[in-house]
Amino acid sequence: MKVFVHDAAKCCGCYQCQISCKDEHCSNDWTPYAKPQPLTGQFWGKLNEYVIGTVPKVRMYYISQRCNHCDNPSCIPACPVEAIYKRDDGLVIIDPAKCTGCKLCIDACQYESIYYNEGLNIAQKCTGCAHILDRGWPITEPRCVDACPNECLMFGEESGFSTQITQGEVLNPELGTEPRHYYLNIPKKFIGGTVYDPVTEEVVIGATCTLSGDKTATVTTDDFGDFWFEGLAAGSFSVKIESGGKVKTIDNISTEKDVNLGDIALS
Amino acid sequence: MKEEKEKLTSNEEGKQAGEVSRRDFLVGAGTVVVGTAVGAGMLSGCSGETVTTTVTSTKTVPTTVTTTVGGAGATVTETKTVGAGETVTMTKTVTTDSGSGGITPALEPEETVIKCQSPINCTEVKNGKIVRIRPLHYDSEYPDLQPWTYQARGKTFTAYMKSSLSPHWSSYKCRIYSPNRILYPLKRVDWEPGGDPAKINAQNRGRSKFKRISWDEATTTIASEIKRTIDAYGPSGICFAGAPHGETKTIHSAHNVGAAFLHYWLMNTYGETFTEVIDTPVSWEGSAWGAKHFWGHESGLGEEKPSNTLVDVSENCDVLLVWGEDNECNQWRSNMQYGQFALWLKELGIRLIYINPDLNNAAAIHANKWIPVLPNTDPALQLAIAYTWMKEETYDRDYIDTHSVGFDKFEDYVLGREDGIEKTPAWAAPICGVPAWTIKALARVYANNITSVMHRHGGGMKTGCYSHEPMRLNAYLLAMQGWGQSGVHQVSNIDNPLASGASLTSVTTTAYEERGFHCQLLRQQGTPIPPYTDRNMIMRSRFTEAILNPPIEYYAGYIRMPRADQFVKATYPNDGFSRVHMFWGDAPCISTQCSNGGCARNAVWNDSSMEFVLLQHPWLEDACMFSDIILPVNTKWEEYDICSSADFWRCLAIEKKAIESIGESKSDYEVVCEIARKLDYYDEWTLGLSVDDMVKKGFENSNWQDKISWDEINEKGYLVQPPADGWESRTTASLKFYQNPQANPLQTPSGLLEFESIGLKENFPDDKERPPVAHYVAGGPEEDGWTHDESLSGQRAKDYPLLCMIGNPRWRYHAQLDDIAWLREIPTAKVKGYDGYLYEPIWLNTADAAARGIQNGDICKVYNDRGTVLAGALVSERMMPGVAMLKHGARPDWIIPGVLDRGGSGGGLTSPKWTSINTPGQYLTGFLMEVQKVSGDEMYGWRRDYPDAFNRPYDPASGLRFDAWVEGDA
Known part of the structure; x- marks a missing residue:
């Protein structure tokens, strides 16, 4: 067959x-x-x-x-x-x-x-x-x-x-x-973004990004300050970004569509 | 019959997909008899026909079958056969069981013919018609052939065993049988030979139609016009322009075979030759006019010549920056290897970073990261990278000391000592559209990893205004990281070992030998052609001006000419030579692909100094509509030839004729033979050799003649060879310079890398557009002495606030293939308007479209002060904001000739200027323009005022039609 x-x-x-x-x-x-x-x-x-x-x-x-x-x-x-x-x-x-x-x-x-x-x-x-x-x-x-x-x-x-x-x-x-x-390998949904420091105008490398909601995961930003959560189902999520004592949380992220959170100022 | 005609000419409403149309003969398996026009527009069926043909090709068929189609008495066919160019109603074919003594037609074999059209392929033929075009399995005739392999980083690359045929060529059946094929010689209805301005009606070129004439009348007229032109003006009164991008042929030579003939005949007869239109470095403009002054590389037109890049990149690179290039598009004219190699590089863990205004087709699939950058602003980004390295001391200072000159001048500029402006990332960010933090990150990724930069022909960086600046700066950055060492290169492509010259003996009849084997024979016999300084030449970028406003002067940096020639002024007409009065061209792409100044560029054909325009081409497109006589040319499927091909394997093929000529077409070579006959130079031109003789002679001089017998290669169709043993160990050429610059000097005045170019400083010390040290050149108003003002911060941007890329199309091959139905229906190839017309897409970012009230699929006008073209909106996040994209090469479909084009040819927006003040290169992409949705009133007004344009026979599947321009019974 x-x-x-x-x-x-x-x-x-x-x-x-x-x-x-x-x-x-x-x-x-x-x-x-x-x-x-x-x-x-x-x-x-x-x-x-x-x-x-x-x-x-x-x-x-x-x-x-x-x-x-x-x-x-x-x-x-x-x-x-x-x-x-x-x-x-x-x-x-x-x-x-x-x-x-x-x-x-x-x-x-x-x-x-x-x-x-x-x-x-x-x-x-x-x-x-x-x-x-x-x-x-x-x-x-x-x-x-x-x-x-x-x-x-x-x-x-x-x-x-x-x-x-x-x-x-x-x-x-x-x-x-x-x-x-x-x-x-049909891609599932992603959430991605770039983390930068608005004072120094530098990307933040190694920031800890934690996904919560319908799925949990932790990644760190790469040498472009980028993070990606991949393989997500459609659902609702939050992303918490931490580096050098600074924290930023983005709530209510819907993955009905793939999400680019853009360039995120961590201050 | 009349009724049918009327239907054809009013076919404006789009046919829904699958709906019955006049092309329904394509649906069925019907017999189509199109009078003398047999073949064109006819993708007709096979097994339903009652054609009796003995199938002779049985050698690779599992069961030996010798039968006759329809001969088993099993097929009942009812056909309605109608006249030329008309609808064939549905054929009802009832096939019953084939019975004993025959098999069902579906199971009958076809004959296989080998064709080398970038790369080699198999074409199956039955009953005189092409059944399919498919990749060649290299081992099909050589069962013992094993794939070669290559190891890197613990992984194995295995050569593909099928030819990597691109969609351009696997859809080519549509092109061969296109309804736009020229079926017989044509003469413009209101042109008469003799050069009388009142009788040539130059003003009507592009407007008036054509009528059928015989080959005899055509060639007699052509010969007499050639002689009349020579008598009146001398040989330089004749101009020939061969164009690139036709089919790959050897003996039959789609490019420049007329030029070869004219050189040979004129030099031997008159001791003087014709006026040649010669290319600029087109796809390499920025490299040839810029980077060449930094690092030489004459043979690579200013680019590092690839040398075993598969090995170098696979083993040594960590990061590959693909900058201003779309490899899943630009390479398709040749093969599909880039994708195959990209998958391999990713498997090795090499990062691919794409820097382009659009998420191009390669980036969309292969990119680890996409960094969008505004067109024409790459130098700002590059300078900010250099600034970061200088400040952080992350470049190879020792290498700079030993391998270069003038670095201090570059430092002065970057660090602001020259002009008071530090080229910081914060300075660059608003110019180039990349955030300062991303610029710094890119600078560090580049410096911290072993990085190569990839460009291929015609990337956005290389053909914009001032393109010499980004391409010089590209080389500067590589130099700062120790260019030439393993893994630090400008890579034009991931070349396989065959393309890198590490193959077995090359084949003489190379696929890219533009003038073919026959011309090689002639070269050995004819009077040598004088150097270009002693004859008449026109640089392609200055063609419009040369015809309309002679005399003109420019710096003669013709393609493949040495760097020093960029300092030599050429004049047209040259001393003692005439201006041009007759034009002859082949495989034209002048109207659709070259710049030459917007919609008005066609004025060149309407100038009465141009007494006779002759074109030869298989399809009625591009500048054909502006000619006086058109000669119909074959596709290579209608010709017998010898050809070579290389992707993962190098091949030599004997190409049998697949089908008979469509209409009265002849090959480019045979066309010239017919003209030679009328000039009483046939025997000298053909050397007494038939095409069969020349194919055999080509084989005997191929360098491969000892590897296989003539009989065997004819039997098998092709000979295949792997790379030579030990190809992996060949080193890159630039490594020698890296290791010892004194012993291995570059082709620059100093022999070293010249951050401050000695040649430019000597010759153009005050050129602010191409200064001795590369700069970011924004341009500005003409009154301030600038050639271009194509920046979003400039004056023109107030009226035209979008920067438009006019790049290589994915679903065409430059100006070729715009009539292939199977490519046109791909969603990114054309946009179907509400009127059913397939418009060329204008790509817009979501925000830019929303700001203009434009939705996906809307009919838009794309315009600037140089012209207006219509296009269909393709709204996508693949474009960065502020940037639009219109691919080049769509066939113009004039509503108002020279003003308004419905076909969407990007040439309509191009500048009449060239690369920069002292560099007459082509400026092809990155133009300011605006996009607006076409209102109903506006469209209605055009329809009312220009009914002829809207009533032209048009085919939604394949676009413009031959019969739209031909009077009488087409």
């Missing part, structure tokens, strides 16, 4: 996964696996980008999404003509010959991974490049995986990815569809 794994820590956001999917599927007819994808507007493989924080504590990360090829998919039971089937290798395929374009599967998939092709009147999505896997040529992986320069998008037998599956997560597990697409 196959799985996809995407490691956000190694993804540089080049969109090769998204582009190579189009290169494979736009204007190419892989019947009976898939009909051509429209030139634009459909994203069987989709890269989503996220900008977090505020100037200057800003970061980005990317999530490469596609059909999760769920073990308990909502699309298969939704299809009235049994056009969607799961292969022995776990890939979920919409048979373009059987599909009647009723769009029920599009409505059923809460991951929004299925697209409607108006010209062909069919529903379409990622096939895992099953046509390539089945013939084993010219590559042995889906195009998106083959095109990934940093090897952060991976595909293969479940048994070969036991570590990643253990450490990783699936998107929205609460939906209960049992996705076969795992993610590593």
